[in-house]
Amino acid sequence: MEAPAKKIIIMSLFSELRRRNVLKIALLYALASLLIFWIVGGSLIWLGAPDWAGEFVLLVLAIGYPVALIFAWTYEITPQGLKKSLDVDQTQSIVYKTGQKLNAAVAVLAVLGALALVGERLMPTFEFPKVIEPILLAPNYEAPEKDGVPQEIRAVTLDNGLRIIVWPDHDIPNVVMYNFVRAGGRNEYPGITGLSHFFEHMMFNGTSRRAQGEFDKTMEAAGGANNAYTSKDLTVYQDWFPRSALETIFDLESDRLQNLAIDPAVVESERDVVSSERRLRYDNDNFGRLFLEMNATAFIAHPYQFPVIGWSSDIENWTYQDLESYFRTYYAPNNLTMVFTGDVTAEEIFVLAEKYFGPLPAQEAPPAIRTTEPEQLGERRLLVEVDAPTPLLHMTFHAGSAVDPATLPLSILLNILVGGDSSRLHQQFVEQEQIALAVGGFQMEGIDPGLVYLYLTLPPGADTAAVEARLLTELSRVVRDGVTEAELQKARNIMIADYWRSLATIDGKAAAIGHAEVFRGDYQLAFALPDDLAAVTAAEIQQVAASVFHRNRMTVGVLRSPADNEQ
C-alpha cells in the first residue's frame, strides 16, 4: 500500500517540479553560478583580493542555491506579477511560457560558458596571476644568521632572481624603499657615456599604462616622495612614503619595470634636462670640472674613467636603440636588489613582491666588465685652466674595491687625515700653515678597484706646487711613521658614532643594509662594522698607506685661472 502511494507521490512531485520550472531554475542557477564564480572570483584575485575572497563567492552562491529552488517552487510568474503557486489558478498559469524563457536563458548561458572556455584557450597570454599562499613562502624567508644582526630582518630571493630584504621598524608610520639596479658608469663605453644616468631620468617618464608625469602624480597624491641617483656602479631608486601608500608603491614600481615606454619626444626633452644638470654640477662648478678630468686621467682603460653624467656629445647623440637594449639588459629582476625598511612586516612585503614583481621575467645576466685597469707606470698630471678665483688641487691614488681587505684600514686612515676639523691635514694645512682653505677626501668603495681621492681648496694666488709638495710630505710621513693609537681610536669612535647616526632613520637603515648587500654580497656585513673597526691595527694602516700612497698610483690635478699661470 505504502510503496505505490509513495511512488505516486514521488512521480507527482517530479512532474510538479517540472511544471513549476524548478528543474530548469536548478540548471540555470548552476550554470550562472559557474560563470559568476569564474568571472567574479577571477577578478577579485586579479584586483588583489585575498584568496578567501573566491571561496566566499562560492559560499554565497551555494547558500543561494536551495533558496532559489524553494523560491521557484513556492512562487510562480503570472501576468499580474509574482504569486504563490498555490494561489494561481492552474488554467491561467503561464508556467509553460516561463519555461520556454528559461530554456532560452539556459542555452544562452551554456553558449557563453563555451565561448569563454574556448576564448581562454585561444588567449593563452591572459592568465590571472596565481593565488599567493603566504604560508607557503614562509620556509624560504632567510632569517639573520650572524651575531649582532637585528633578528627582525628577513630576506628572500624570488624565482626570477629578484632579491628583497626587509627591516621592519615601527617608530614612525612611514616606509622607505631602495631599488638598487646594478647598472652605472662602469657598464658604459664611448658613445653611450651617461646612459645609466639618463635612464634614471627616463624611469620617471611614463609607461604603457601611465602617461609622462603620472608616476609622480600618483605617488605624491598618496603622500609619497621619491628620488634616484646614479653612481659609477649603480642606479638607485628611492621612495619615501606613508604606510598607507604601500600597495600604490608596488603598483608604480612594478609598472615601470614591466611597461616602461620610451617616447622619442620625451627623450629629446629629457636630453635638455640632463644637459642642464650637467651645466649645474660640472660646467659651472670648478670642483666638478676638475673631478671629471681626474677620473678620465687616473683611469686609462677601465670604464670608471667616464663621467657618470656623460660626455656632452654622448648626451646629445645616444639613440633609442641604445636605451631599449639598456633597459632589457639591466632592468631585469635578476639584476635588482630591493630593500624595504619601516612600518611593514616581512610577510606583507614578500606577498606583495611575489604578486607585483613575481611576473617579471628573468633575463640573461648582463655581460661582465672585461676591462681591468692596467698597472700604472709613473705619476699622471693634468691642468685645467678656467676662470678660478681660488685654485684647486686634487690628488688620487689607485686603491681597492669594496671587498678589498685594505678598504677599511684605508677608510680609517682617510678619517685620520681629513675627517673633520681635528684631522691631521685640516689642522696642519688649514689651521697652522694656512696653505689651504679646506681639505677633504673619500674612497670609492665600488664593485671594481677604485681611487682614494684627496681635494684641497687653496687661497687665491696659492703656489700649487708648494702645496702639492707639502701634501706629499705628509703622506710620506704616514708611510714612514704610521698613525698613533690615539688617532686610531678617535677614528674608530667617529666611525662608530656615524654608524649609529645612520641607523637612527629608516632611510639610513635602508642605505646601510642595501650597500652591504650590493657591494659586499651580504647585508649582514653592515652590522659587523664595530667589530671590524676594533680589529684594525695601527700597523695594518701603515702597511696599507705604504702600498697605496705611491707615485705609480698617483694622479695630480690642478685647476686655476690662466692668469695665475702667467704670474
Place this chain on the structure above:
Amino acid sequence: MKAPRLRFTLLASLAMTGAFAAGVTLPDAERIELENGTVLILIENHDVPLIGLEAIVRGGAAADPKDKYGLASLFAGLLEKGAGDRTSAGFAEAAAYVGGELNASVSLESLTISAEFMARDAALMVELVSDMLRRPLLSADEFEKLRDRRINLIKAAKGADPGGLMPSYANAFLFGEHPYGNPADGSESSLANVTHSDLLAYHRDMIGAERLIISVSGDFDAAAMRASLVGAFGDWRPAAGTLTEIAAPIVDDGGRVYLIDKPGATQTYFYIGNIGVARGFSGRADLDLANTVFGGRFTSMLMTELRTKSGLSYSARSVLSRFAQPGTVFIRSFTETSTTVAALDLSLDVLQQLHDTGLDEAMILSARNYIMGQFPPRLETAAQIAGLFAMLEAFGLNASYINDYASDLAAATPESVADIIDQVYPAKDKLVFVILGDAESIRKQVAQYGTITEISISEPRFHP
C-alpha cells in the same frame, strides 16, 4: 654660588598627542625656565644611543652693523676655535675623539649650536656647549685666521655652483637696508671691517642667559640631564645689550632687476619674488598647500612646466623663507644662457596660472596627503626633535603650531587657498628679479622685466 630655583617645572609639556592624522605623535617634553631666563626643554628617547642638543641664542645676523656684515657669523665660527681650558685644536679634538659632532652657526635671528653625541658622552657634550657660550677663548690669532679664511671661502664659492650665493644677492637686493638684507655670513669687504674687539663686545652684549634656549632629545635620564644643564647654565649672566625689535619689511613695488655678471657662465640662475610671510602667518596651512602645488614638490606646476614639459631646467621651485617678520617668497630656477628669457617668461606664466586657477579639491587633497606623508621622517631623530622644540620656543610659537596643523590642512578649501594665494604670491607687475649669468649675453633681453641694477660677481659685496 646660589642654587638656581626653578621658576616652574613644566608640565606644560607641549603635549602634541594626536596632532597628526597620519600618526606622528610628538613625545612629551619637559620645559623648565630658570631664574636667569634660560629655557630648558628635555625629551627622552632611547631608540639609539645618541643625544641631540640644540642651543639657540636669540638674536643673529640681522643685528650686524651695516659695515660689518658677518660679525655674528664670525663670532659663531670662533666659538669652535677654543673654549674653557681647551685651545682651538684641543677643542676640536675633544668632540671628535668621542665621535661627537658640534657646530655653531648663525641665521638672521639666532645663533645656534647643534651637538650630537653618543649617550655615554652626555657630560662632555654639556661641558663643551657651556664652555662655548660662557667661556669662549675668542683668541686674536684665531680670529685673524678665521676672518681671512672666511673671506677666501667666499671667493672660492664664486668659482663653485653660483646657486649657493644667490640667497645673499637676492636678500641684499630685495630688502636693501632692512636687517633681513644682511648677508648672514658677510661679504668679502664687510668681513674685512670686523675687528677682534667687535667679537669681544659681541660676547658681552649679545650673548647671555635670558636669550638662551637649550633643547635636548635622546638617550638620557631626564632628571640627570636637567641637573647637568642647570649646573652648567643656572648661574649665568644676562647679555649686556638690548635685543632690538626688527620692523616688518615693506613690500617692494616690483619692476626691478638685479643682474649679477659672471662672464662665461653657460647657465643663468634666477630668483623672482617679493616679500613673503612671517613664521607665525595665520594662513600657514593654506599657504603650504598652495606652495606644495606651485613649486614645492616634483610634480609642482613650476617643475612640470620648466622641467618635465619643456626641458628648460633641471629644477624649478618656489621657496618661502619665514622669519619673525615677513621673509621672502621666491621662484628659483636656472637655465642655459640662450633660454634665459624663455624660462623667465614661462615662470611668469605659471605664476599667473596659479593666480588664475588656484587649487581644486583634488589638488588640495593631493597636497595634503603629500605634506602629511612626508612629515614623520622630519621628526625621526633625536636631533630633529630637539631642533623642532627649540624652534617653537625661539619663535614664541605654542603647541597649536603643530597641534592644529593637520586639522588646518584638512579645513582648507579652494576658496580659502585662493585667498591666501592672492595675499602671498605677488602679482606679475610686483616682482623683483635677481639674475646671475653672463651679462653680455642676457643684459638686453632681461631689461624688459624692469630697471636693471648691475654688479660683477667679482665685486667684494652682495648689496648693489
